Amino acid sequence: MPDPARNHAVVIGAGMAGLTAAQALSRHFRKVTVIERDTLPAEAAPRRGTPQCQHAHMLLAGGLQALQRLFPGFEKDLADAGAVKVRTGKDIRFERPGFDPFPIRDLGFDIFSMSRPLLEAVTRGRVLQTPNIGICMRSRVTKLVASRDTMRVEAAHYESDDGPAVTVEADLVVEASGRCGLTLQLLDELSLQKPDETEIGIDQAYASTIVERLDHNAEWLGNITLPSAPASSRGAFLFPIEKQRWLLSIGGNHGDAPPGDRAGFMDFVKSLRTPTIYDAVRDARPLTDIVRYQLPCSTRRHFERLESFPEGLLVTGDALCRFNPVFGQGMSVAAQEAVILDRLLTEDVPMQRLARDFFAAIQDTIATPWGVAVNDFVYPATRGARPPDLAQRLQYGAALTKLAADDPEVHRLTVEVSQLLKPQAALREQKLAARVMSLI
Known part of the structure; x- marks a missing residue:
């Protein structure tokens, strides 16, 4: 039962970070x-507030595990909604330079492949079954209200499309909008230091479409083609999704943007490092x-790193850390952050310490995917x-890949590390590191 001393929490944003x-x-x-x-659509459908939702998304095993903890039976919900069960190492063909494909092995656990709208719809459906959660749609938070004396957030002010402006009192506000603008604005108003920001400028551009999933007589359900970096940044994801369809996303960076017309799109697919995806979809009927x-x-x-932060306020999801979408980590990290928040509240961390403890506790969760993002520096x-x-990092990664193939x-x-089941530090364990270094 909720602690009676904790009366009302407000969450800004109903994406995956906000829902979890x-x-x-x-x-x-x-x-x-x-x-x-x-x-918010009643069914699985794209919406304006998630402009990236029509592109390929991956719910990593670590994210699925977190969602299962928050919503017991979640895997069954996904399967019932039409998500495609995928055996890791076996059902998705993985092509990377020097390994076309990477050795196909049954790695012993499953994930699900689906469209982002389907995942949000299933998650939203479970949230709406929780009696003490309410969702106010068509409403935009414009200001966080805080006491300068106590440095504590006390309310959120929002405007509604179909009603008067409202100020709602809150014991805790969580900004999960993806933008972080309200929190940064409040720090300014309270004359508090803003957080340092680390940026990795990759100028990632991608284009996506859904096509019919053909019986292509292959032993795979989907395919990932990685680019021959740094010479080229062109890569693609072909994922099976609900209703016997494929979601195809292609991308490049630093100005190599895929075209938006069908002929140009298919020419880009044809230019990929391998012909696998082009051969699979060239005769497939476009559906979007x-x-x-x-x-x-x-x-x-x-x-x-902040020494002072308002009590009664948290930031989560993309508002906290936005990853290159190519790596498919954002939704899973957001779900894992929610599990950490649940744990801290279960441990009765007082509100005065909640933000400090939360921001500290999630650093290990962020470290692994952010360590992958650093690989974008392979491009000059x-x-x-x-x-x-x-x-040295790139050398180590190449040697580790060779060892993993054998x-x-x-x-x-x-794969467990890339699926956020284990920390990146596991790849530097002493015995494994010695084997990797022997190949350099």
């Missing part, structure tokens, strides 16, 4: 209100228009603070 945070809070607060500027999206940079805000045009040991146990470990 709301579910975690519902176990500890009498009432949780989610405020969302969009109209081509949609495009661009992300200038990955951004990490270091709230954990990538902007940001280039790690001084980049060459050793099924190392292969499984690398």
Whole structure:
């Protein structure tokens, strides 16, 4: 039962970060209100507030595990909704330079492949079944209200499309809008330091379409083709999704943007390093228009470094750390952050310490995917603070990949790390590191 001292929590945003945070809070607060500027569809459908939702998304095993903890039985919900069960290492063909494909092995666990709208719809459906969570749609939070004397957030002010402006009192506000603008605005108003930001400027551009999933007589359900970096940044994801369809996303960076017309799109697919995806989809019937999206940079805000932060306020999801979408980590990290929030509240961390403890506790969760994002510096045009040991990191990664191709146990470990089941530090364990270094 929620602690009676915790009366009302407000969550800003009803994307995956907001929905999972709301579910975690519902176990500890009498009432949780989610405020969302969009109209939320009753079914699995794209919406304006998630412009990237029509592109390929991957729910990593670590994210699925977190969602299962927040919503027991979640895997069954996904399967019942039509999500495609995928056996890791076996059902998705993985092509990378020097390994076309990477050795196909059953690594012993499943994930699900689906469209982002389907995942949100299933998650939203479970949230709406939680009695003490309410969602206010077509409402936009314009200001956080805080006491300068106590440095504590006391309310959120929002405007509704179909009603008067409202100021709602809150014991805790979680910004999960993806933008972080309200929190940064409040820090300004309270004359508090803003968090340092680390950026990796990759200028990622991608285009996507849904096509019919053909019986292509292959032993795979989907395919990932990685580019021959740094010579080329062109890569693609072909994922099976609900209703016997494929979601195809292609992308490049630093100005190599896929075209938005069908002929140009298919020419880009044909130009990929291998012909696998082009051969699979060239005769497939298109089911949607081509949609495009661009992300200038990955951004990490270091709230954990701040000496002062308002009580009664948290930031989560993309508002905290936005990853290059190519790596498919954002939704899973947001779900894992919600699990951490649930744990801290279960441990009765007082509100005065909640933000500090939360920002500290999630750093290990962020470290692994952010460590992958650093690999974007393989491209000379990538902007940001280039790690001084980049060459050694890339050498180590190449040797580790070679070892994983030869050793099924190392292969499984690398996938467990990439799927956010184990920390990146597992790849530097002493015995494994010695084997990797022997190949350099």
